[in-house]
Each structure stands twice: as structure tokens, then as C-alpha cells.
Amino acid sequence: MSILVCGGAGYIGSHTVHQLVEKGEDVVIVDNLQTGHMGAVNPKAKFYKGDIREAEVLDRIFTENKIDAVVHFAANSLVGESMTNPLKYFNNNVYGMQVLLEAMVRHGIDKIVFSSTAATYGEPERIPIMEDDRTEPTNPYGQSKLIMEKMMKWVSLANGIRYVSLRYFNAAGAIEDGSIGEDHSPETHLIPLILQVPLGKRDHITVFGEDYPTPDGTCLRDYIHVLDLADAHVLAIDYLRRGGESNIFNLGNGQGFSVKEMIEAAREATGLDIKVEIGERRAGDPAQLIASSEKARKVLGWQPKFTDVKAVIGTAWKWHQQHPEGYQD
Numbered sequence: 001m002s003i004l005v006c007g008g009a010g011y012i013g014s015h016t017v018h019q020l021v022e023k024g025e026d027v028v029i030v031d032n033l034q035t036g037h038m039g040a041v042n043p044k045a046k047f048y049k050g051d052i053r054e055a056e057v058l059d060r061i062f063t064e065n066k067i068d069a070v071v072h073f074a075a076n077s078l079v080g081e082s083m084t085n086p087l088k089y090f091n092n093n094v095y096g097m098q099v100l101l102e103a104m105v106r107h108g109i110d111k112i113v114f115s116s117t118a119a120t121y122g123e124p125e126r127i128p129i130m131e132d133d134r135t136e137p138t139n140p141y142g143q144s145k146l147i148m149e150k151m152m153k154w155v156s157l158a159n160g161i162r163y164v165s166l167r168y169f170n171a172a173g174a175i176e177d178g179s180i181g182e183d184h185s186p187e188t189h190l191i192p193l194i195l196q197v198p199l200g201k202r203d204h205i206t207v208f209g210e211d212y213p214t215p216d217g218t219c220l221r222d223y224i225h226v227l228d229l230a231d232a233h234v235l236a237i238d239y240l241r242r243g244g245e246s247n248i249f250n251l252g253n254g255q256g257f258s259v260k261e262m263i264e265a266a267r268e269a270t271g272l273d274i275k276v277e278i279g280e281r282r283a284g285d286p287a288q289l290i291a292s293s294e295k296a297r298k299v300l301g302w303q304p305k306f307t308d309v310k311a312v313i314g315t316a317w318k319w320h321q322q323h324p325e326g327y328q329d
């Protein structure tokens with residue numbers, strides 16, 4: 001039996017495929033390569049270039065392969081873009097999930113692990129954030145992911161599909177040998193932008209606001225290594241295979257780092273100076289986003305291995321040094 005990874009050519013998808021392959025699983029990938037990269041496709045996986053919004057693409061994959069479970073990453077994920085083009089997010093993310101679930105029902109595939117986000121919570125009501133805290137997304141990206149979770153919930157009740165939704169906090173880092181990593185266009189995430197300064201691609205990093213109610217005035221985030229996220233997907237598949245009930249888990253380290261602390265850690269990880277400028281707040285940024293991942297530790301047996309933020313940045317640095325222009329495809 002194989003595992004279908006939708007969006008397996010993306011950042012977190014490609015790292016998850018790597019961990020699945022390492023574990024000896026047969027992996028099938030479908031990706032439209034709109035934001036994914038051919039260079040991120042694992043050579044040991046079977047690859048279909050196609051869009052999950054096309055039922056025929058999924059019918060062909062489910063007919064040609066014996067699929068046991070689906071891991072679903074195929075979505076757009078830029079908060080800023082979702083504010084200016086919300087319908088892109090409702091079409092690709094929400095409609096994509098509809099077509100995927102319809103195909104799973106048609107083909108009798110009953111397990112799905114879903115790539116969700118801390119953005120489903122919106123402005124947190126308390127720190128650390130627990131899975132049953134209020135979910136009031138402040139952008140269409142987070143809203144689309146919350147709707148996708150609800151779709152799985154109702155389909156699980158009606159059609160017997162079981163799901164695990166994994167709400168990531170701030171995904172960071174790259175595989176240790178630097179062979180795959182983060183490559184977004186445009187890049188909006190803090191760590192790759194910081195590292196563009198020592199790479200010589202950017203003169204300075206702009207800190208978006210230093211007047212937040214936090215110890216140094218800059219936003220606190222919970223950075224979690226992409227391989228630790230990948231491991232959680234592997235554990236979630238095992239959990240569903242054991243008959244585990246549908247569930248939602250936060251994935252973070254449970255520790256907040258400020259933007260200024262991240263820049264300092266990047267200076268130490270690279271051994272190079274990083275010029276900083278202070279800018280305005282970015283609209284929609286909560287002061288703090290820190291996860292409680294106790295539930296994932298307890299129920300899934302998840303144990304993040306990368307707990308040192310400097311080491312996390314070090315893995316990203318290795319990837320960016322080896323691939324200063326990303327995948328170039």
C-alpha cells in the first residue's frame with residue numbers, strides 16, 4: 001500500500017516525503033508545481049504532475065496505485081497574498097479539499113493527514129495556545145485552512161474518513177545535508193529573509209515593529225524544525241492506521257523567540273554580521289504565537305529533536321549556502 005502526498009514538491013511536503021521514504025513507505029506524489037519545485041521531488045517517490053482540483057487526475061492516481069492514506073499539503077499559504085486575493089485561497093485550498101475528499105469517498109480511502117496552521121486561531125486568547133482555544137482567523141489563508149478542517153470533520157461523520165489535522169506554528173530549517181529546503185517566491189518568512197543578508201542578496205533585514213508588548217518589543221514566534229513537523233506526519237499516519245479517532249494537534253516547540261533574538265541567533269549560526277533596520281508593524285501580526293504541543297506529545301508520542309534555535313537556523317543556512325538561488329526551476 002502507498003501513501004499519496006498531495007503537494008509533495010513543496011517545503012514541508014518534500015521533507016515529509018523524505019521521512020516517509022526513509023521509513024520504507026511507498027510514496028506517490030501529486031503536485032501541480034505552481035509553488036512546488038521539481039528539484040524537491042524525491043527520486044524514490046512516484047510523481048504525478050497534476051492539480052488536485054481535477055477529479056480525473058485523482059481518479060487516475062487512485063486507480064493506478066493502492067493508496068492507504070493521503071497526506072495533504074497542496075495549498076497556497078501566503079497570508080499577505082490571501083488578503084489581496086482571497087478567492088484564490090477559497091478556490092485552490094477549499095475547493096481542492098472538496099475534490100480530494102470526493103475522490104477519497106469514491107475510492108474508499110479512509111485516512112487523511114492534513115497540513116493546517118496556527119493561523120486558524122487568529123489573535124490568540126491565551127498563551128500557550130491549546131487545540132480547543134477559540135478559532136477566529138484574521139486572514140483568508142487561515143480561514144481557508146479552518147474551513148478545510150471543518151470539511152474533514154463533516155465528511156468523517158458522514159463517510160467514515162478519519163483525519164488528523166496538524167496545526168503548525170513557524171516551520172523553519174532544512175534537511176541536515178542541505179539537499180532540500182525552503183524556496184518561496186516571493187519570500188516573506190523571517191529566517192530566509194534574515195539569511196539573505198549574509199548571503200549578500202539583501203542589505204539589511206527590517207524588523208516589523210518594536211513596540212509590541214513583549215520583552216524586547218518584537219513579536220514572539222514558536223519556531224519548529226521542518227523535519228520535526230515531517231516526523232509528526234509519519235506518527236499521525238501510524239496513529240490512524242492503529243484506528244485512532246479524528247483529531248487536531250498543535251505542532252511547536254512551546255518556546256517563543258523574538259524577531260531580534262532570531263537575528264542574533266542567525267549572527268551566531270552564520271558567524272557573520274547582519275544589518276538591521278526597524279520598520280513599521282506588519283498588518284495582522286499577533287504579538288505572540290506559542291503552541292502547547294502537549295497533546296501531540298501525549299497522543300502521537302511526538303518528540304521534537306531540534307530544540308536549539310541556532311541549530312535550526314544552521315540547517316537553513318546550509319541549504320541557502322548550497323542553493324543561493326533556490327531550486328532554479
Ligand code: UFG
Nearest residue numbers: 079117118119188189190193206207208219221259282285
Ligand atoms: N518579520 C520581520 N521582518 C521580516 C519578516 C518577518 O520582522 O522581514 C517578523 C514578522 O513580523 C513576525 C515574525 O517575523 O513577527 C515571523 O514572520 P513570518 O512571516 O516568518 O511568519 P508568521 O509568524 O507571520 O507566519 C507564520 C506562518 C504562516 C501562518 C502564520 C500564523 O508562516 O503560514 O504563522 O499567523 F499563517
